[in-house]
Amino acid sequence: MNDFDPSLPIRAKRGDDQAFIQLVEHYYPRCLRFARNMLGSEQDAEEAVQDTFVRVHDSFPRFREDARFDPWLFQILANRCRTLMARNRRHRSVIEYGEIPLTASAEHEIGADWAEEVRVVLDTLPVEQREAFLLRHVEDLSYEDISAMTGAGLSALRMRVKRACDALRTRLTEVTESER
Amino acid sequence: MNDERDEMIERAARVLRTPPQVRSGTVARVLMAVRARHARPASRWQRALWWVADTSISARGAAVLAAASLAIGFVARGTVATSEPIVVASGPSIELQPVADGDAAERPVPVALVFEQANARDVAVVGDFNGWDRAASPMVRAGTEGPWTATVLAKPGRHTYAFIVDGTTLVADPNAAKATSNDFRGDASVMIVRPD
Numbered sequence: 098m099n100d101f102d103p104s105l106p107i108r109a110k111r112g113d114d115q116a117f118i119q120l121v122e123h124y125y126p127r128c129l130r131f132a133r134n135m136l137g138s139e140q141d142a143e144e145a146v147q148d149t150f151v152r153v154h155d156s157f158p159r160f161r162e163d164a165r166f167d168p169w170l171f172q173i174l175a176n177r178c179r180t181l182m183a184r185n186r187r188h189r190s191v192i193e194y195g196e197i198p199l200t201a202s203a204e205h206e207i208g209a210d211w212a213e214e215v216r217v218v219l220d221t222l223p224v225e226q227r228e229a230f231l232l233r234h235v236e237d238l239s240y241e242d243i244s245a246m247t248g249a250g251l252s253a254l255r256m257r258v259k260r261a262c263d264a265l266r267t268r269l270t271e272v273t274e275s276e277r
Numbered sequence: 278m279n280d281e282r283d284e285m286i287e288r289a290a291r292v293l294r295t296p297p298q299v300r301s302g303t304v305a306r307v308l309m310a311v312r313a314r315h316a317r318p319a320s321r322w323q324r325a326l327w328w329v330a331d332t333s334i335s336a337r338g339a340a341v342l343a344a345a346s347l348a349i350g351f352v353a354r355g356t357v358a359t360s361e362p363i364v365v366a367s368g369p370s371i372e373l374q375p376v377a378d379g380d381a382a383e384r385p386v387p388v389a390l391v392f393e394q395a396n397a398r399d400v401a402v403v404g405d406f407n408g409w410d411r412a413a414s415p416m417v418r419a420g421t422e423g424p425w426t427a428t429v430l431a432k433p434g435r436h437t438y439a440f441i442v443d444g445t446t447l448v449a450d451p452n453a454a455k456a457t458s459n460d461f462r463g464d465a466s467v468m469i470v471r472p473d
Contacts, residue, residue, distance in 0.1 A: 114385070115407070115413060115414070115429075115430065117308075117311075118387070118414075118427075118428050118429070118430070119414075119415065121304050121307050121308070121428075122304050122417045122427065122428065123417060125299060125303065125304060125307070126296050126297060126299050129297045129299060130293075130294070130295075130296065130297050133297055134293050139297075142297075146307075147306065147307050147310050150307045150310075150311065151307070151310050151311050154311045154314075155314070211288075211292070212292040215289045215292045215293065216292075216293075219293070234282070234286060234293075235290050235294050262286050265285070265286060265289050266285055266286070269285055269288075269289060270285070273285075
């Protein structure tokens with residue numbers, strides 16, 4: 098894969114259309130992954146990511162050229178995901194964790210069951226914990242960046258990530274032991 | 278705090294890091310959404326047509342509106358008869374909503390290009406729309422096996438292009454018409470870009 102050109106955000110901000118295209122192409126898969134993990138729906142994730150890039154384009158005048166692009170982009174994306182979740186809460190009934198049918202069967206690979214369980218646990222986490230866990234452990238952002246993005250303090254963020262990890266560990270340990 | 282990272286959390290994170298499948302033409306759709314947000318008709322008449330086209334209209338109404346729009350050199354947004362999907366080379370057409378303004382015939386249109394060669398390490402698009410500059414339009418792919426994709430901006434009309442694989446090999450698009458020019462020894466393709 099081609100290396101990322103760090104001058105792209107600044108060139109895109111200054112009106113270089115080709116730079117904006119390359120920026121979208123570079124970040125789209127990563128943004129889609131985060132949105133899909135946050136929202137649990139491919140369609141909602143695509144909508145959130147498209148809205149994000151429209152807003153990025155609109156907001157470029159406010160992007161400081163000495164700032165890092167990733168945290169700025171993910172701040173907008175996280176906000177779009179929250180907005181979509183709030184909208185969906187108004188339109189959809191909430192599925193409780195206990196109501197989700199466990200599809201584990203002999204036909205499935207063990208790894209597939211495990212992966213599905215990860216997603217199930219993720220969906221049951223409070224939004225703030227899910228967001229903090231994904232930004233820290235999946236998107237690999239620093240606590241300082243996440244704090245700047247979300248406005249939450251460092252200790253609060255560490256606590257959110259810890260609780261998310263505890264929930265994952267508890268459930269995944271059960272799954273691992275049942276597989277033995 | 279030890280950042281909570283251990284083998285189990287790392288294994289869970291690996292599941293969630295799996296790159297998603299990105300549908301062909303997605304980036305072009307994003308660009309059209311950006312463009313749609315910025316394009317606005319200028320005159321009072323255009324604004325009136327914009328508003329009418331934005332509402333639900335009958336097929337007959339659409340035909341009348343299309344005729345009226347063309348008469349003043351303006352293609353209305355919506356489901357009027359003049360709407361044409363934008364070509365996506367080597368992939369499915371994207372249903373896009375043309376945007377209202379007056380210079381559609383000259384304005385560059387986003388075109389999604391797709392190239393499949395699993396063992397390529399690096400692919401770029403070159404063509405008359407980017408001055409045959411191999412650094413202008415690098416292709417990307419999710420993961421290590423998916424198709425290579427890029428979106429280029431090209432003015433409406435006929436364009437010659439090719440893919441450069443691993444920095445050295447010029448390859449025609451296997452899913453497009455070949456260029457007849459001797460300049461490329463048949464290793465280039467042709468696409469026709471329609472106005473949006």
